[in-house]
Amino acid sequence: MLQTEIAVLRFGLGARPGDLEAASGDPRDWLRAQIRGSLPLAGTTAVTPSDQIFAAVLAAREQRQELKREAAQSAAADIQAASNVLRDAYQPHYHAQVLARAQSAALTTRPFGERLVHFWSNHFAISADKGAIFGLAGTLENEAIRPHVNGRFIDLLTAVEQHPAMIAFLDNQFSVGADSPAARFAARRQTKRQFGINENLAREILELHTLGVDGGYTQTDVTRFAQIITGWSIGGGKGRLAGGETGRFYFRDNLHEPGAKTFLGKSYPQDGRAQGEAVLADLAHHPSTARFIATKLARHFIADEPPPAAVERLTHAYLKSGGDLPQVYAALIEAPEAWEAQSRKFKTPEDFVFSTLRALNVAPQRPEEVIRSFELLGQRQYTPGSPAGWADTAKNWDGSDALMHRVLWASRVAERHEQGRDPLEVAASSLGGFARPETLAALRRATSGSQALALLLMSPEFQRR
Amino acid sequence: MHWFHAPVTRRRFISSTGALALSSALPTVLFAKTGGPARLVVVILRGALDGLAAVPPHGDPAYAGLHRELAIAVPGAADGALGLDGLFGLHPSLGFLHERYLGGELIVLHAVASPYRDRSHFDGQNVLENGLTQPLGTADGWLNRALATLPARRSGGDSERAVAISQNVPLILRGDAPVLSKSPLATPDVDEDLLARLADLYSKDDWFSARLSEAVQTEKLGDRRAEVGGGEPASAASRVPSMPAQPAAPSQQAAATGLPVTDRISGAARMAAALMRSEGGPEIAVIEAGGWDTHANQGGAKGTLAQRLLGLDNALRALADELGALWPQTAVLVVTEFGRTAAMNGTRGTDHGTGSCAFLAGGAVRGGRVIADWPGLTPSALLENRDLRPTLDLRSVFKGLLDEHLRIDAKTLATRVFPDSSNARALRGLIRA
Numbered sequence: 001m002l003q004t005e006i007a008v009l010r011f012g013l014g015a016r017p018g019d020l021e022a023a024s025g026d027p028r029d030w031l032r033a034q035i036r037g038s039l040p041l042a043g044t045t046a047v048t049p050s051d052q053i054f055a056a057v058l059a060a061r062e063q064r065q066e067l068k069r070e071a072a073q074s075a076a077a078d079i080q081a082a083s084n085v086l087r088d089a090y091q092p093h094y095h096a097q098v099l100a101r102a103q104s105a106a107l108t109t110r111p112f113g114e115r116l117v118h119f120w121s122n123h124f125a126i127s128a129d130k131g132a133i134f135g136l137a138g139t140l141e142n143e144a145i146r147p148h149v150n151g152r153f154i155d156l157l158t159a160v161e162q163h164p165a166m167i168a169f170l171d172n173q174f175s176v177g178a179d180s181p182a183a184r185f186a187a188r189r190q191t192k193r194q195f196g197i198n199e200n201l202a203r204e205i206l207e208l209h210t211l212g213v214d215g216g217y218t219q220t221d222v223t224r225f226a227q228i229i230t231g232w233s234i235g236g237g238k239g240r241l242a243g244g245e246t247g248r249f250y251f252r253d254n255l256h257e258p259g260a261k262t263f264l265g266k267s268y269p270q271d272g273r274a275q276g277e278a279v280l281a282d283l284a285h286h287p288s289t290a291r292f293i294a295t296k297l298a299r300h301f302i303a304d305e306p307p308p309a310a311v312e313r314l315t316h317a318y319l320k321s322g323g324d325l326p327q328v329y330a331a332l333i334e335a336p337e338a339w340e341a342q343s344r345k346f347k348t349p350e351d352f353v354f355s356t357l358r359a360l361n362v363a364p365q366r367p368e369e370v371i372r373s374f375e376l377l378g379q380r381q382y383t384p385g386s387p388a389g390w391a392d393t394a395k396n397w398d399g400s401d402a403l404m405h406r407v408l409w410a411s412r413v414a415e416r417h418e419q420g421r422d423p424l425e426v427a428a429s430s431l432g433g434f435a436r437p438e439t440l441a442a443l444r445r446a447t448s449g450s451q452a453l454a455l456l457l458m459s460p461e462f463q464r465r
Numbered sequence: 466m467h468w469f470h471a472p473v474t475r476r477r478f479i480s481s482t483g484a485l486a487l488s489s490a491l492p493t494v495l496f497a498k499t500g501g502p503a504r505l506v507v508v509i510l511r512g513a514l515d516g517l518a519a520v521p522p523h524g525d526p527a528y529a530g531l532h533r534e535l536a537i538a539v540p541g542a543a544d545g546a547l548g549l550d551g552l553f554g555l556h557p558s559l560g561f562l563h564e565r566y567l568g569g570e571l572i573v574l575h576a577v578a579s580p581y582r583d584r585s586h587f588d589g590q591n592v593l594e595n596g597l598t599q600p601l602g603t604a605d606g607w608l609n610r611a612l613a614t615l616p617a618r619r620s621g622g623d624s625e626r627a628v629a630i631s632q633n634v635p636l637i638l639r640g641d642a643p644v645l646s647k648s649p650l651a652t653p654d655v656d657e658d659l660l661a662r663l664a665d666l667y668s669k670d671d672w673f674s675a676r677l678s679e680a681v682q683t684e685k686l687g688d689r690r691a692e693v694g695g696g697e698p699a700s701a702a703s704r705v706p707s708m709p710a711q712p713a714a715p716s717q718q719a720a721a722t723g724l725p726v727t728d729r730i731s732g733a734a735r736m737a738a739a740l741m742r743s744e745g746g747p748e749i750a751v752i753e754a755g756g757w758d759t760h761a762n763q764g765g766a767k768g769t770l771a772q773r774l775l776g777l778d779n780a781l782r783a784l785a786d787e788l789g790a791l792w793p794q795t796a797v798l799v800v801t802e803f804g805r806t807a808a809m810n811g812t813r814g815t816d817h818g819t820g821s822c823a824f825l826a827g828g829a830v831r832g833g834r835v836i837a838d839w840p841g842l843t844p845s846a847l848l849e850n851r852d853l854r855p856t857l858d859l860r861s862v863f864k865g866l867l868d869e870h871l872r873i874d875a876k877t878l879a880t881r882v883f884p885d886s887s888n889a890r891a892l893r894g895l896i897r898a
Contacts, residue, residue, distance in 0.1 A: 129756075171761040174812045194533065196811030200760040203584070203817065213585045213600075219849060222584075378632050385755050386512070388587050395604075398672075399633035399646035400679035407655050407663065442666050451659055458663055460670045 012111030014355025043103030054247025090135030097138025125389030177257025231256030516821030544766030605640030738787030
């Protein structure tokens, strides 16, 4: 019952016209075909690689310094111009990334794969409301996650933790070992600047990316891990941050805390970059990581309170395969709990917007349309505000005020897109067997096409997946 | 009939003001000792506020050496702290709070923490809000449990008594007692006919129909607010713009999209005050503000954190201004999930710590005091040689406040609101007798 609809609506991003037919042969095979290979952006918007954005922003920062110097000297000080330089350098990239993401979600023929990209992007969340990475926020998803979404977790993890946007988001580029060459040099010169570690990236890798908060580590492990990844930085800076290719991951030997270190009870004799990579490899295969990821996947695809038996099976698939993600996804596809028509999740704002685009068979053409939509509904793109990402339980989206915003958005979208659309056809192609008779009756009774479309988008069955 | 913009009539304005005056003469249960119905605002600072920057212990000999360039200088020095009691000061951005301190309406609490002792934001916020000792174990928040114990109020009917200034309800207010949520983003008119048809469409789905009727009720409350308050909010700046066309500048204070964070807090504070002023409006409000996770380039008297604190201070001033006549019976509690390291880290910021500060402000507060059993900042005094050691459980503050301000008895507090809190005895004397 409703297996095709569940494959397309719950595992995927919602049905475009024709999707339900395409998946109807064997819904599970339709899903399995999507978890191979990388997942490039669908759609037409070009996005700039992160190293080029970094280079442009470095130039903008220099220009800003120049403007600030000029402003300080001149009576007609133009401080505002100086502060606009960085925004102007970043903003087009943020806009392009947001537009490209929405187009890809609207148009992709591999919506299950695309949902998994979004899942991992949220798992490894960075937030554009940190000004320093404003225009880089989408690059992590496009450059580290899309190539590895259907690969091994260790490769995904390494690509993410060595991506410049993650390093800059969690402040690791300036984290300096107390016994590193740079710190010793400074001590000899008796400079005022104090060097030390920054725990941010190390803590969030353990808490949010791998083991989970109850995964069995201590504050000592956090500090030790932070020392282990000192030197994980970004190329192309100045002074003690000179060297490396601009905007690319760069291991800075002179900032690294030297020597063997013990972490989670195990000694890591390697030194340099390899030490952190060895720790990541062990973290990727840790049973706590397997369980943490299995739980999050089950919560995302099955229910806010994931059934323990399903979590158990996913954990087993993860450990047995050594963290080979397609095998974990396959276990998810096999999980009977994921195919129950009754237990449906309330859509997040993202789910609601993307499934609406697919139902109406439209792709946004201007970034402002997308940005305004999420301003209104929540989940402003790439701004979860914290490295924990957006919560994945309905409690965080189901406020009454949030519902009113959805009504408002749905009625505006319906007004704009009613022409040439038969609401009953849209209901059939987007909901299939999930459309309830009373909803169809309400669509027929509606006073206008746009009112009918708005009712469809706000119907309980469209609001759940 | 308009859902969102009811016309303001003089007759209705007068009658609702009269109702307000009458209700304050009745012995309703929710009565502050100050003579009016008690109002409570809880401000949650998400991301872990550096208590040693917000309330610098400038008199502690170890402070400047640990906090280094992030330390706030002694009062009287350039960019120095606003003086409190010789040991402590307030960050120079907190001018309004300092005024309230001098006016006897602010208690500064220091070396406080929830029972949570690890350093995850997300678990820390859960413990702060669920009122327990562990991050998991309940799906409801202590303020909702407190709300559920209050007897029905005489005026205002059965409408919700608490509001989250947010699109969604944060954990502290989740639970059995019905609450409102209302975000500062203005919602223009939604077609009434569409709403009526949706109500019909939702009639078999309890989950959706409950939310829709709540939403409609909140909008009505917003209308009545305009009547009671006499129309427009106090200043043009307080009007919240809807749907900015462009993301704002990604400057230090600005988010990638939308309003600068500092303005958002003020917008939320104004909305809370406006709703609370409305006839039958909520007596309790929760406001959230993020952006306190200052791992790098935190700044001292000026800089990133200083801007955030200024935004908070402005928001509290706006709250007091807009509450107007309600301020004397109001208590505003400002709390964060934990503090930050006593020492500056390697990137001119601070990492996750334990003890922090908290504020209790308002006309109902017996203020002009610092409450701190100061542990000191020597290496052995610090927790795990890194964090300010907490000497006061935040639940003691919550219990004292709920007891004296909302008149919830000690037994109810100990059993229903804060189970497992026998070692956190209620802190007395917070509210004016």
